[in-house]
Amino acid sequence: MANLTLAPQGELAQIRIGDLPTEAGGVVRDATIAYRRWGEFRGDPDGTNNLVLIEHALTGDTNVADWWGDLLGPGRALDTDAWCIVCTNVIGGCQGSTGPASEHPDGGRWGSRFPAISIRDQVSAEKMLLDALGVSRFHAVLGGSMGGARALEWALMYPDKLNASCVIAVSARASAWQIGIQTAQISAIERDPAWQGGDYYDTGSSPDAGLAAARRIAHLTYRGEQELDERFGAGRQDGENPHGEFRDPEQRFAVESYLQYHGRKLVERFDAGSYVVLTESLNRHNIGRGRGGLNKALGACRVPTMIVGVDTDILYPYHQQEHLSRNIPELMGIARISSPVGHDAFLAEFRQMDRIIRRFFVLSVLNDDDHEDDGYLI
Numbered sequence: 171m172a173n174l175t176l177a178p179q180g181e182l183a184q185i186r187i188g189d190l191p192t193e194a195g196g197v198v199r200d201a202t203i204a205y206r207r208w209g210e211f212r213g214d215p216d217g218t219n220n221l222v223l224i225e226h227a228l229t230g231d232t233n234v235a236d237w238w239g240d241l242l243g244p245g246r247a248l249d250t251d252a253w254c255i256v257c258t259n260v261i262g263g264c265q266g267s268t269g270p271a272s273e274h275p276d277g278g279r280w281g282s283r284f285p286a287i288s289i290r291d292q293v294s295a296e297k298m299l300l301d302a303l304g305v306s307r308f309h310a311v312l313g314g315s316m317g318g319a320r321a322l323e324w325a326l327m328y329p330d331k332l333n334a335s336c337v338i339a340v341s342a343r344a345s346a347w348q349i350g351i352q353t354a355q356i357s358a359i360e361r362d363p364a365w366q367g368g369d370y371y372d373t374g375s376s377p378d379a380g381l382a383a384a385r386r387i388a389h390l391t392y393r394g395e396q397e398l399d400e401r402f403g404a405g406r407q408d409g410e411n412p413h414g415e416f417r418d419p420e421q422r423f424a425v426e427s428y429l430q431y432h433g434r435k436l437v438e439r440f441d442a443g444s445y446v447v448l449t450e451s452l453n454r455h456n457i458g459r460g461r462g463g464l465n466k467a468l469g470a471c472r473v474p475t476m477i478v479g480v481d482t483d484i485l486y487p488y489h490q491q492e493h494l495s496r497n498i499p500e501l502m503g504i505a506r507i508s509s510p511v512g513h514d515a516f517l518a519e520f521r522q523m524d525r526i527i528r529r530f531f532v533l534s535v536l537n538d539d540d541h542e543d544d545g546y547l548i
Contacts, residue, residue, distance in 0.1 A: 174215055174304055176207050176254075182232060184266050187298040196285025199275045203299040204259040204266025206232040208242060209250035215305045222248070223296070223332075224257040225313025225320040227517075228388075228448050229440050231265040232257045240520040247527035253309070260316075261295040262287050262447040270443030271371060282368035284447060288454045289319045293327055296320070300331075307331055310534050312527070314338035314478075314516040315486070316448065319455050322494075325473035326457055334502065334534035336527070338478040338516050341490035342464045342497075343456035348485065351391055352449050355384035359442050368443055381442040382433030384449075389432050391485040394512030398425060468497035474537040476502040476530045480515040502533045 177183030190198040213219025234257045242248040259267040270284040313321040318340030325335040362380030402425040410421045461467035475498050479491030495504040505526045509515035
């Protein structure tokens with residue numbers, strides 16, 4: 171068994187993976203993928219091992235300890251005593267991997283020169299990273315939302331590379347509603363005068379207002395109608411009056427203030443160019459493309475897969491996860507998160523996610539034909 175040299179635990183590392191050809195015919199030249207890992211790698215990098223790939227959502231990053239911290243650590247669902255947890259920053263992102271804000275090999279920033287990418291391109295980049303690290307097989311992949319789309323594509327693109335997949339809060343393809351709401355977000359950014367066709371880098375301005383507006387639109391799809399109404403109703407922000415003679419943007423409903431806050435927080439940590447690129451990749455998500463349609467593609471999936479959905483999800487309604495579960499032959503089970511939170515419940519309902527992930531690992535080991543020879547997987 172080969173020894174792997176991985177990043178120090180919890181620290182960000184960047185690996186150059188070379189040129190990444192995109193599904194649509196573009197090329198991301200001299201690409202870099204960033205990642206973090208927790209737990210020690212054990213096993214054979216070309217066979218049975220304990221490496222688990224975690225896939226972040228649209229505006230997530232490599233730091234699983236930030237957004238799934240209650241699930242990560244010794245004895246927790248993502249047990250770092252048992253598993254080597256690896257999380258990459260998606261290609262096109264802005265947290266260490268090559269994206270529109272990165273330096274272009276020919277000078278300047280990528281900006282508008284960054285090609286459109288698909289979920290399959292994101293998975294191809296991750297495979298190139300694992301190849302660069304010396305890993306040709308791993309135990310399992312888990313992800314939610316855009317991360318769930320990547321987990322599903324891993325099972326379809328590289329079924330011989332992993333033992334199990336956990337697909338959370340996503341669909342087999344983008345629906346017309348999802349494309350519509352996501353293109354509205356892109357439009358909010360592109361209509362900001364500071365966007366400058368995507369080439370705003372190093373100009374002294376950035377489309378912060380457009381990005382904040384896009385986030386406000388998106389956040390309404392991430393949270394549940396019931397939760398927002400219970401929290402805010404038609405109440406006004408403290409000290410303000412939105413019922414005056416004329417509309418005044420300084421006099422807000424409480425929910426307006428809440429959404430504006432989340433818009434500002436995203437502007438502080440995320441790049442508008444990456445937001446456009448990654449949102450467009452979700453528009454292009456369609457596992458049936460080039461595979462004879464959705465059901466034929468799902469029917470060909472050979473990787474044991476667990477499906478997880480949220481009962482109040484507006485963005486990816488639960489019936490879309492039911493469709494996945496009906497058509498994947500190696501179904502490990504379908505789990506339903508019950509929550510008023512909506513789509514983000516997989517990031518908020520830690521007790522339910524704890525049980526789901528623990529069950530997934532038990533089943534993933536039972537589905538591993540070689541597990542009896544590797545006690546650390548039991």
